[in-house]
Amino acid sequence: MKILADENMPYVQQLFGDLGTIETVNGRELTAEQVSDADVLLVRSVTTVNAALLSLNSKLKFVGSATIGTDHIDTELLASRGIPFSNAPGCNATAVGEFAFIAMLELANRFGDNLKTKTVGIVGAGNTGTAVAKCLAAYGVSVLMHDPVIADSDPRDFISLDQLISRCDVISLHVPITKTGEHKTWYLFDETRLKSLKQGTWLLNCCRGEVIDNRALIKVKQQRHDIKVVLDVWEGEPNPMLELIPFVELATPHIAGYSLEGKARGTYMLYQKLMQVLELNTEKSMTSLLPALWSEQMSIDSVPNEKALLQLSRFIYDLRDDDEQFRAMILNHSSKNSRVNCANNNGFDLMRKNHKHRREFSALRVVSTGQSDVNWLSNLGFSRIGL
Numbered sequence: 124m125k126i127l128a129d130e131n132m133p134y135v136q137q138l139f140g141d142l143g144t145i146e147t148v149n150g151r152e153l154t155a156e157q158v159s160d161a162d163v164l165l166v167r168s169v170t171t172v173n174a175a176l177l178s179l180n181s182k183l184k185f186v187g188s189a190t191i192g193t194d195h196i197d198t199e200l201l202a203s204r205g206i207p208f209s210n211a212p213g214c215n216a217t218a219v220g221e222f223a224f225i226a227m228l229e230l231a232n233r234f235g236d237n238l239k240t241k242t243v244g245i246v247g248a249g250n251t252g253t254a255v256a257k258c259l260a261a262y263g264v265s266v267l268m269h270d271p272v273i274a275d276s277d278p279r280d281f282i283s284l285d286q287l288i289s290r291c292d293v294i295s296l297h298v299p300i301t302k303t304g305e306h307k308t309w310y311l312f313d314e315t316r317l318k319s320l321k322q323g324t325w326l327l328n329c330c331r332g333e334v335i336d337n338r339a340l341i342k343v344k345q346q347r348h349d350i351k352v353v354l355d356v357w358e359g360e361p362n363p364m365l366e367l368i369p370f371v372e373l374a375t376p377h378i379a380g381y382s383l384e385g386k387a388r389g390t391y392m393l394y395q396k397l398m399q400v401l402e403l404n405t406e407k408s409m410t411s412l413l414p415a416l417w418s419e420q421m422s423i424d425s426v427p428n429e430k431a432l433l434q435l436s437r438f439i440y441d442l443r444d445d446d447e448q449f450r451a452m453i454l455n456h457s458s459k460n461s462r463v464n465c466a467n468n469n470g471f472d473l474m475r476k477n478h479k480h481r482r483e484f485s486a487l488r489v490v491s492t493g494q495s496d497v498n499w500l501s502n503l504g505f506s507r508i509g510l
């Protein structure tokens with residue numbers, strides 16, 4: 124069996140090695156010729172799986188995407204050709220949740236503000252939106268949610284998008300990208316909505332770039348310095364609009380979901396699904412893939428205030444490093460080549476490829492050495508001695 128896998132998918136050899144021959148490929152450049160003799164195709168978000176890509180293949184038994192999003196996959200085509208498909212729902216939701224939470228702590232620190240006093244609006248209350256809400260709730264921050272798709276069937280309270288915009292100090296976007304339908308999300312934040320953001324709003328996008336009209340965002344930001352923006356995803360990836368970058372407080376190249384745990388979970392979920400398709404027993408475990416905790420434990424002798432919480436979070440992931448590297452990579456590359464428009468080796472993709480995967484909060488054990496209650500830190504995701 125020939126297994127064709129994106130080169131940026133960890134643990135493929137460990138999980139799929141016994142099943143056949145593995146060939147790793149650059150997912151963004153993948154051609155129909157390369158796919159022609161594959162039995163299994165394992166991709167990430169940068170590969171468009173469509174009729175053209177599969178045109179020379181008549182033996183595919185499985186297509187898997189180690190991602191939450193499926194906007195790059197023609198699922199109808201796969202169904203019509205009887206090719207089983209699976210993505211990895213929720214695989215990196217914790218990573219995205221922690222990324223957005225840390226970004227909010229960074230903004231609060233940068234502007235001498237306090238996250239705890241804010242009301243945060245979550246747009247899209249699925250796996251990643253819920254993961255952010257969990258961090259915020261653990262820390263005691265007020266959260267409001269908008270999700271018209273599940274509002275009637277989900278027991279949580281929801282409000283309209285207009286209400287959310289008018290009531291929230293921080294807005295975090297967690298929707299799939301959809302171009303049609305009553306609840307389409309393409310340019311959900313268009314110029315009118317961007318202009319309607321209340322004074323001093325923080326807007327975070329960790330889902331898909333085109334949920335915000337990026338051209339309109341540039342225009343609005345030129346007038347509204349009060350709005351603070353965090354972008355992990357960009358319209359036109361891997362070629363974000365260069366003029367937008369200086370208007371963004373924290374800028375990263377679509378790596379909000381890049382925790383080691385999240386990436387391992389993604390590959391593992393595809394392994395489980397393929398074994399099911401092949402009617403074989405799943406013999407390998409995910410925990411055996413991950414390295415042990417990289418730090419034994421962190422002792423805490425008093426309840427951390429917001430600054431201390433940020434320091435604790437930075438111990439896990441210092442988002443400022445990725446922001447700094449992103450600006451340097453993109454701008455360096457664009458000055459060398461006069462444009463950032465080459466498909467596979469621009470700064471954006473290079474940084475993603477070479478990204479050193481961070482760990483999730485759960486990789487760090489906190490232990491209270493005083494009388495203080497640090498239970499809420501475990502609700503936030505940190506491990507605790509004895510838990």
Ligand SMILES: NC(=O)C1=CN([C@@H]2O[C@H](COP(=O)(O)OP(=O)(O)OC[C@H]3O[C@@H](n4cnc5c(N)ncnc54)[C@H](O)[C@@H]3O)[C@@H](O)[C@H]2O)C=CC1
Binds near residue numbers: 193251
């Ligand atoms: N930056 C990154 O690295 C990552 C980005 N993503 C992106 O985030 C998206 C969301 O991921 P999950 O939360 O796991 O997906 P999910 O499917 O669990 O949740 C998405 C939620 O959005 C809701 N929704 C759909 N249209 C809406 C609208 N117009 N307004 C409000 N809510 C709407 C759905 O009802 C659903 O509850 C993915 O589709 C993917 O595109 C996911 C993982 C990593």
Ligand SMILES: O=C(O)C(=O)[C@H](O)COP(=O)(O)O
Binds near residue numbers: 166
């Ligand atoms: O899971 C998703 O959906 C994502 O957006 C991924 O985190 C993106 O990662 P790549 O598949 O592009 O490596």
